[in-house]
Amino acid sequence: MNTNEGWTEVAFNGRDPVYLQVIRLFKERIATGRLQPGQQIPSRREAAAALKINLNTAQRAYKEMEEQRLIVTEGNSPSRITQDAGVLRAIRSELLGSAVGGFVAAIRNLDVPVEELLELVRREYETVRRQDDKQDKKPGIEQGRGDE
Amino acid sequence: MNTNEGWTEVAFNGRDPVYLQVIRLFKERIATGRLQPGQQIPSRREAAAALKINLNTAQRAYKEMEEQRLIVTEGNSPSRITQDAGVLRAIRSELLGSAVGGFVAAIRNLDVPVEELLELVRREYETVRRQDDKQDKKPGIEQGRGDE
DNA sequence: CAAGGTGTATGAAGGGCATAATACACGTAT
DNA sequence: ATACGTGTATTATGCCCTTCATACACCTTG
Numbered sequence: 001m002n003t004n005e006g007w008t009e010v011a012f013n014g015r016d017p018v019y020l021q022v023i024r025l026f027k028e029r030i031a032t033g034r035l036q037p038g039q040q041i042p043s044r045r046e047a048a049a050a051l052k053i054n055l056n057t058a059q060r061a062y063k064e065m066e067e068q069r070l071i072v073t074e075g076n077s078p079s080r081i082t083q084d085a086g087v088l089r090a091i092r093s094e095l096l097g098s099a100v101g102g103f104v105a106a107i108r109n110l111d112v113p114v115e116e117l118l119e120l121v122r123r124e125y126e127t128v129r130r131q132d133d134k135q136d137k138k139p140g141i142e143q144g145r146g147d148e
Numbered sequence: 149m150n151t152n153e154g155w156t157e158v159a160f161n162g163r164d165p166v167y168l169q170v171i172r173l174f175k176e177r178i179a180t181g182r183l184q185p186g187q188q189i190p191s192r193r194e195a196a197a198a199l200k201i202n203l204n205t206a207q208r209a210y211k212e213m214e215e216q217r218l219i220v221t222e223g224n225s226p227s228r229i230t231q232d233a234g235v236l237r238a239i240r241s242e243l244l245g246s247a248v249g250g251f252v253a254a255i256r257n258l259d260v261p262v263e264e265l266l267e268l269v270r271r272e273y274e275t276v277r278r279q280d281d282k283q284d285k286k287p288g289i290e291q292g293r294g295d296e
Numbered sequence: 297c298a299a300g301g302t303g304t305a306t307g308a309a310g311g312g313c314a315t316a317a318t319a320c321a322c323g324t325a326t
Numbered sequence: 327a328t329a330c331g332t333g334t335a336t337t338a339t340g341c342c343c344t345t346c347a348t349a350c351a352c353c354t355t356g
Contacts, residue, residue: 015164017313028257043332054315059334076322076332095258096268103251104272108280109176110243114273118266120244124252125262132256165343191302202345207304224302224352302353309346315339323332 010051018053022061024095026070030081031092037083041071158199166201170209172243174218178229179240185231189219 012021029035042050048058062079065071069087073079082088107117160169177183190198196206210227213219217235221227230236255265 019313032257032259044334045331056316056335057314060313062333073333076334078332092258096255096260099251099254100268100272102254103247104269104276106247106250107244108273108276109180110240111180112244114270117273118270120248121252121269122262122266124248125256125265128252128256167343192304193301204305204346205344208343210303221303224304226302297356299356300354302351304351305349307346307348309344311342311344313341315341317337319336320334321332322334324330326327326329 019057019061019064022047022051022053022058023065023068023070026061026065027091027095030070030088031095035081037081037088039081040078041081043078167205167209167212170195170199170201170206171213171216171218174209174213175239175243178218178236179243183229185229185236187229188226189229191226 010025012018026035026041035041041047044055044058044062047053047062048055051058062071062073066073066079069082069084070091071079072082158173160166174183174189183189189195192203192206192210195201195210196203199206210219210221214221214227217230217232218239219227220230
């Protein structure tokens with residue numbers, strides 16, 4: 001019954017398309033080992049319910065994940081995480097690379113001394129990771145979009 | 149005639165709303181001193197033409213910049229950069245803070261060792277800034293190329 | 297005065313995204 | 327066989343963003 005591993009308390013930002021955020025969510029789970037190669041993932045309907053999104057949106061995310069070879073589906077049984085080593089290895093570096101690239105692109109025109117920049121990142125990173133540690137304790141059931 | 153300081157060859161990403169990217173463009177120009185407090189900025193129509201966007205989109209960006217007190221407009225004369233010290237001071241830290249915050253949020257779930265992370269940022273940052281230097285060499289401004 | 301440049305406003309059109317509501321074919325467990 | 331859960335489509339509605347095309351009031355310049 002409980003294909004739900006930890007899908008509650010997922011927050012979407014109001015700017016990026018939801019289906020892309022779902023894909024990134026899966027990539028993160030895969031990259032960190034929370035989802036293992038060959039492991040079954042929630043059905044489209046389960047995921048839609050758990051993430052509180054529409055079935056069509058979940059389907060769109062899954063469909064694109066299949067095109068990216070992230071997941072595989074045979075027949076009408078639940079989809080599974082790929083076992084393709086190349087794809088798996090690429091995930092983490094892709095997430096990391098696009099994040100770093102986007103960040104640098106965002107501040108490249110600001111003339112920030114590199115050391116100051118790194119210090120800001122370090123401080124924020126450690127702050128956030130401390131918060132994550134606290135969060136891990138409670139079984140929150142909260143969710144919603146971060147619209148402002 | 150040449151209210152155009154360097155508005156050509158501005159590239160927009162296909163994800164964020166254009167009017168928001170325009171606002172960020174102005175904020176960067178202000179933060180780095182390329183736009184000075186009190187300085188006149190291009191008219192809506194000029195900006196739209198230079199940035200190759202619609203007048204309405206430019207107007208929307210300008211309108212929101214006025215609500216954010218970034219620019220001021222009196223009567224029907226060209227808008228000018230604010231001289232409000234508080235607003236001016238906030239710009240850089242806002243750009244920097246949101247960039248850092250977004251970046252860390254993007255990689256917070258990846259379990260990346262902080263030193264590795266910082267090294268990636270440093271390398272990418274220096275790479276990109278080297279590219280900027282090359283670009284800065286040519287003072288002549290020819291028409292940029294339309295992307296598509 | 298007439299012309300041209302301002303800021304400003306409006307309506308129509310289209311694309312992308314998300315949602316809702318069904319619908320169908322396929323398996324499996326009861 | 328019935329029921330249920332899969333994956334997969336389809337149609338419609340609505341919102342946001344962008345573009346195109348006008349339009350008006352104001353001021354300055356010729």
